[in-house]
Amino acid sequence: MEELVIRDADVVDGSGDDAYRADVVVDGGRIVSIVKEAAAAGCQRPKARRELDAEGLVLAPGFIDMHAHSDLALLRDPDHAAKAAQGVTLEVLGQDGLSYAPVDDRTLGEVRRAIAGWNGAGDDVDFDWRSVGEYLDRLDRGIAVNAAYLIPQGTVRALAVGWEDREATPDELDRMRRLVAEGLEQGAVGMSSGLTYTPGMYAPQAELTELCRVVAEYGGYYCPHHRSYGAGALEAYAEMVALTREAGCALHLAHATMNFGVNRGRAPELLALLDEALDTGADISLDTYPYTPGCTTLVALLPSWASEGGPEETLRRLADEGTAERIRHHLEAIGSDGCHGVPVEWETIEISGVGDPALGEYVGRTVLESARARGESPWGVARELLLKDRLAPTILQHVGHEENVRAIMRHRVHTGGSDGILQGAKPHPRAYGTFPHYLGHYVREAGVLSLEECVAHLTSRPAARLRLPDRGLVREGYKADLVLFDPRTVAAGSTFERPRALPTGIPYVLVDGRFVIEDGRRTDVLAGRAVRRTPR
Numbered sequence: 001m002e003e004l005v006i007r008d009a010d011v012v013d014g015s016g017d018d019a020y021r022a023d024v025v026v027d028g029g030r031i032v033s034i035v036k037e038a039a040a041a042g043c044q045r046p047k048a049r050r051e052l053d054a055e056g057l058v059l060a061p062g063f064i065d066m067h068a069h070s071d072l073a074l075l076r077d078p079d080h081a082a083k084a085a086q087g088v089t090l091e092v093l094g095q096d097g098l099s100y101a102p103v104d105d106r107t108l109g110e111v112r113r114a115i116a117g118w119n120g121a122g123d124d125v126d127f128d129w130r131s132v133g134e135y136l137d138r139l140d141r142g143i144a145v146n147a148a149y150l151i152p153q154g155t156v157r158a159l160a161v162g163w164e165d166r167e168a169t170p171d172e173l174d175r176m177r178r179l180v181a182e183g184l185e186q187g188a189v190g191m192s193s194g195l196t197y198t199p200g201m202y203a204p205q206a207e208l209t210e211l212c213r214v215v216a217e218y219g220g221y222y223c224p225h226h227r228s229y230g231a232g233a234l235e236a237y238a239e240m241v242a243l244t245r246e247a248g249c250a251l252h253l254a255h256a257t258m259n260f261g262v263n264r265g266r267a268p269e270l271l272a273l274l275d276e277a278l279d280t281g282a283d284i285s286l287d288t289y290p291y292t293p294g295c296t297t298l299v300a301l302l303p304s305w306a307s308e309g310g311p312e313e314t315l316r317r318l319a320d321e322g323t324a325e326r327i328r329h330h331l332e333a334i335g336s337d338g339c340h341g342v343p344v345e346w347e348t349i350e351i352s353g354v355g356d357p358a359l360g361e362y363v364g365r366t367v368l369e370s371a372r373a374r375g376e377s378p379w380g381v382a383r384e385l386l387l388k389d390r391l392a393p394t395i396l397q398h399v400g401h402e403e404n405v406r407a408i409m410r411h412r413v414h415t416g417g418s419d420g421i422l423q424g425a426k427p428h429p430r431a432y433g434t435f436p437h438y439l440g441h442y443v444r445e446a447g448v449l450s451l452e453e454c455v456a457h458l459t460s461r462p463a464a465r466l467r468l469p470d471r472g473l474v475r476e477g478y479k480a481d482l483v484l485f486d487p488r489t490v491a492a493g494s495t496f497e498r499p500r501a502l503p504t505g506i507p508y509v510l511v512d513g514r515f516v517i518e519d520g521r522r523t524d525v526l527a528g529r530a531v532r533r534t535p536r
Contacts, residue, residue, distance in 0.1 A: 002027035003513065005048040009059035009484065013474040014459035016452050024059060026480040029513040034476055052508070054484055060455045061472050062089025062145075062481035062509065063435045064462035066287040067223075067254055067417030070147070071099050072119040074528075080144035081522045082422055085502045086435040087483030089511050090146040090471070090531060092462075095254065095419075096225045097154030097194030100127065101135040102179055107159045113311040114198075116355060117297035117394040120423050133186030142526035145511055146481070148466060149530070150192040150223055151183035153211060154200030163199045163310040168207055176207075180214045187532030189466055190220035192254070195227040195236075196338055197300060198307040205243050212247035220533060221250035221283075221465060229294075230260035230340030230399075234269055241277045241284065252465055255419045256286035258404045259294060259397075260342045267407035278413065285465045287417030288408050290437050292400030293496075295352065295421055295428040298393040299386055301344060302327055303336035311391055318387050328379040346371070346378035348398040351385070353424015355392030359385065362393070363425045394424045396496075406448050409438075415462040429499045433492030436503035440491035451487060467534045480513035 004026040011034070012019045025033040025046045035046055065083065068091035074080060083091060093099065098115050100108065100122075108130070112122050129135045132151060139147050160175040161168050168176065180191055191211060194200045212222050222244055226236040237253065244251040258266050278284055299307065299314065306327050307314045317323040330336045335343045346368040354363060362370055362385055371378040385393055408414060416438060420431030430437075435458060442448040449457070463472025470478045483506060490505030509517035511527040 002032060002048040004050045004052065005046050006052045006054050006059055009054035009057060011474050012058050012060045012452055012455045014061040014456055014472050016456040018452060026513045029480055031474065031476055031478050031480050056486060057484045058487050059474065059482060059484050061459040061474055062483050063087045063458045065091045065418050066415045066462045067095055067419045068093055069095060069118050069421050072122055072125050073422050074139065074143045074147060076124050078144060078526055079522055081502060082432050084144050084509055084516045084522060085506060087485060087506050087509050088145055088435060089481035090148065092148045092150060094150035094152050095192050097152045097192050097197060097200035099152040099155055101129060101132045102183060103130055103155060103159060107155065110158060110310050111155055116392045117423060118421050131186060132183035132188050136187050136530035136532060139530040143528040144516060144526060145528040146531050147528065148189045150190050151180055151188045153191055153193040154197060156180060157199045157203060163308060165202045165308045167204060173207060173210060176211060177214050180211050184218040184220055184533060187530065189533045191215050191222055193224040195224060196340065198304055201304050205239060209243045209247045212244055212249040216247055216249035219467065221252050223252045223254050225254045228340045229257055230342040231262050231335060232341050233258055233263055234273065237270060237273060241282060245282055250283040253286035255417060256288055256408055257400060259399045260340060262342065264401045265403055267404035271407065271411055285413040285415060287415045289417060289419050289430045289434050290405065290409065290442055291430050292402055292405060294397040294399060296395060296397065298382060298395050299391040301331060301336065301339045303330040303338055314391060315387065318383055324383055332379065350396040350398065351393055352396045352426045352428065353394040354389050356389050359389055360425060394421060396428055409448065414457050416458045427499050429492065429494035429496055432500055433494035433503060436490050436506060437492035444487065469534065480510055482510045484508040
């Protein structure tokens with residue numbers, strides 16, 4: 001007898017088609033049968049060792065978070081309720097060009113310092129891997145949800161070239177090609193870049209194109225955080241479209257937003273650019289989070305020259321009065337490349353987390369608010385905080401526009417991604433709320449998407465981008481990564497005031513046919529594993 005029958009569910013199967021009533025039978029981690037309208041038709045009802053009454057609940061494929069920063073969180077926190085409680089059954093890690101494989105001992109230490117604001121210092125993690133394959137093997141020991149991995153181009157450049165702003169030599173470029181190929185052979189699904197973060201931002205277009213040729217050979221995709229989301233955003237998007245078309249590589253645009261005052265109301269221009277490329281054969285997709293503020297690290301705002309050489313060189317420059325004044329001028333007067341070419345508006349920069357608890361007074365305040373309270377300049381406060389906290393502070397950046405968010409989420413190649421940074425005392429609520437916020441606010445309350453459309457954006461579309469042949473749909477033979485939610489009550493619990501509150505209206509989540517959320521509570525099941533690239 002099969003393990004589980006989910007009885008009388010309203011199945012929204014991920015295809016975008018209309019919902020239907022069915023009994024769904026799960027066994028051995030897969031969906032083994034779907035019996036539509038069994039009760040009404042007088043059919044023999046399927047039986048199993050356990051029956052779950054799903055009356056009034058929607059059954060959908062588990063959600064796929066196309067942009068996650070859980071690279072260490074999955075290892076240090078087996079519970080991982082931040083994502084499991086949202087109905088997420090697969091996350092894509094290795095984002096924005098910086099993560100923890102492939103590395104050597106030197107590069108690992110540098111990367112740990114550079115992205116401590118994203119993932120913590122990692123002092124509580126045993127870094128017993130160096131290659132991509134070894135990292136994926138580590139995930140296979142048991143995690144809360146499944147995870148796929150993108151090779152981080154910035155980390156690859158740090159390993160082969162260092163943190164200097166210069167072109168790679170031919171030998172260094174060959175090494176980067178080999179590192180990307182090895183990572184893909186070991187199971188990575190593609191490559192990411194962070195082109196406003198060092199050292200990835202030092203790569204010229206020709207270098208990125210050569211690496212994307214390797215990605216294309218293996219059937220992976222390129223996922224860039226491109227060179228600007230502010231001034232020059234459209235040009236930055238166009239650069240990514242052009243280089244991936246030249247390389248013959250699939251493109252997935254990370255957190256595809258149009259931010260800052262210069263881009264208010266300009267989402268249609270971005271979508272027209274993408275439609276033109278799609279209509280002429282380009283392979284493009286994108287992800288967004290359903291909020292207006294962004295989230296990153298405070299040090300990321302600095303001009304790229306200030307971060308050349310790595311974290312220790314950045315701290316040295318910040319400590320030097322003359323150099324610090326040059327940094328301020330670039331930030332406040334010119335508009336640094338780290339701040340997307342827009343002069344920083346300190347009233348939009350809210351400190352969301354610090355590494356040193358003694359600096360907690362800054363959290364929840366904008367830099368301008370702290371400066372006024374202390375009788376100092378905003379740059380003086382930001383500089384002091386960067387130095388005292390050794391580049392660890394994270395920020396919320398209140399620069400988005402609701403009309404752009406809505407226009408982009410309606411697009412035909414849109415998928416969902418939380419871009420969730422789980423660190424800090426006051427993280428962005430998207431880390432805990434992205435997927436129920438789509439369903440509760442943008443479907444039920446605002447009507448921006450229908451329920452069937454939205455579920456397709458969060459399931460089958462990302463599965464297709466990841467080339468996963470047995471995920472993303474409720475189909476016989478598919479993996480039983482499933483979520484049951486109440487469409488009348490599903491909502492994000494997290495807010496900017498209570499960012500770690502869990503969602504409501506999602507009572508059941510299954511990974512590999514096992515309950516990771518049951519009756520609205522996290523179980524102790526660790527059914528997640530690394531999801532490796534499917535060979536062509």
